[in-house]
Amino acid sequence: MHIDILTLFPEMFSGVFNNSILKKAHDNEKYSYNLVNFREYTENKHKKVDDYPYGGGAGMVLTPQPVFDAVEAITKKENTKPRIILMCPQGQAYNQKKAEELANEEHLIIICGHYEGYDERIREHLVTDEISIGDYVLTGGELGAMVVVDSVVRLLPNVLGNEESAPKDSFSTGLLEHPHYTRPADFRGMKVPDVLMSGDHAKIENWRRTESLKRTYMRRKELLEDLELSVEDRRRLQEVSKQDS
Structure with missing residues (x-):
């Protein structure tokens, strides 16, 4: 499995990905990952990736262009049709069944939002899944993405030391x-x-x-x-x- 994570704060993932099961699984080539700062794809000369919402209101909204371009660059390079996951408090409540479903995929792209939300066109025309890890709001989607990656990777073949561990976990x-x-x-x-x-x-x-x-x-x-x-x-x-x- 290969996992691409679109984030404005890739440094947040270093502690999680460089320890415990995720590190061992990566070192043993059970999965690979790539952290993509989608700010690098913006066409805005000031490197902005957000703007004020049409119609007014509080907060800033992520613009579609850098997110679309980042995903298109990844899919063109990998030549795959991945599941594209939007971390979002409005998404499907995440559970073990969903983790097991995603663990069967070869390629995942996870988009981590920030600020007030996403331009709706990202949700409507780009992603395949919207996932929420709970009925609360976080500063961004990074923590949720870490939860998803950890729960999925541990289900991959030969990742856990005892192959009976995952099937007998709570909720499995x-x-x-x-x-x-x-x-x-x-x-x-x-x-x-x-x-x-x-x-x-x-x-x-x-x-x-x-x-x-x-x-x-x-x-x-x-x-x-x-x-x-x-x-x-x-x-x-x-x-x-x-x-x-």
């Missing part, structure tokens, strides 16, 4: 993940559940599934509405519901 199964424990078995009187040290893999899997359902029921009950649950899962949930009441 539609449920929140079960609790985890490690050594010591007894820490200040707080003990690991006996079943996890029993060596009985069937009982362990049953415990984990039950705890996953329980945690989802307690914390994000709405996630259960769209899931196709087995008869056994429904029985587990009935027990959880009784305990809760």
Whole structure:
């Protein structure tokens, strides 16, 4: 996978891209990225990329020309038809399903806005996806782009050390993940559940599934509405519901 990120502040990405999983994945050639300062594409002699909104109002609006030209230069060079993502508070709420969808692409272009917003023609005639990472407003799209890249890259083949990690993450199964424990078995009187040290893999899997359902029921009950649950899962949930009441 190759990812191009259009931003006015490429230096913001150095800490995130040069550490942890993203750095290892890049060093191991699991993906590549390019930070594009689209200010370099502006035809404005003062290097401006924004202007006052037609009709008046507060703030400045990103002009279409430098964004269109930057994307066109990238696609011409790469000779691909990428997914072009606009980071925007009005976009589709980002979730694990969307991350999994994007992880199947060969080329992503992510546009990070700034100021009051985008010229509407960018939204209507250039992008393929609009993504929001939450119902709040940030100074720019850079932090959102980092979230998207991190969540997508970790899903690429052979990026995580354990290939079972990503499929069992919270939301990948539609449920929140079960609790985890490690050594010591007894820490200040707080003990690991006996079943996890029993060596009985069937009982362990049953415990984990039950705890996953329980945690989802307690914390994000709405996630259960769209899931196709087995008869056994429904029985587990009935027990959880009784305990809760």
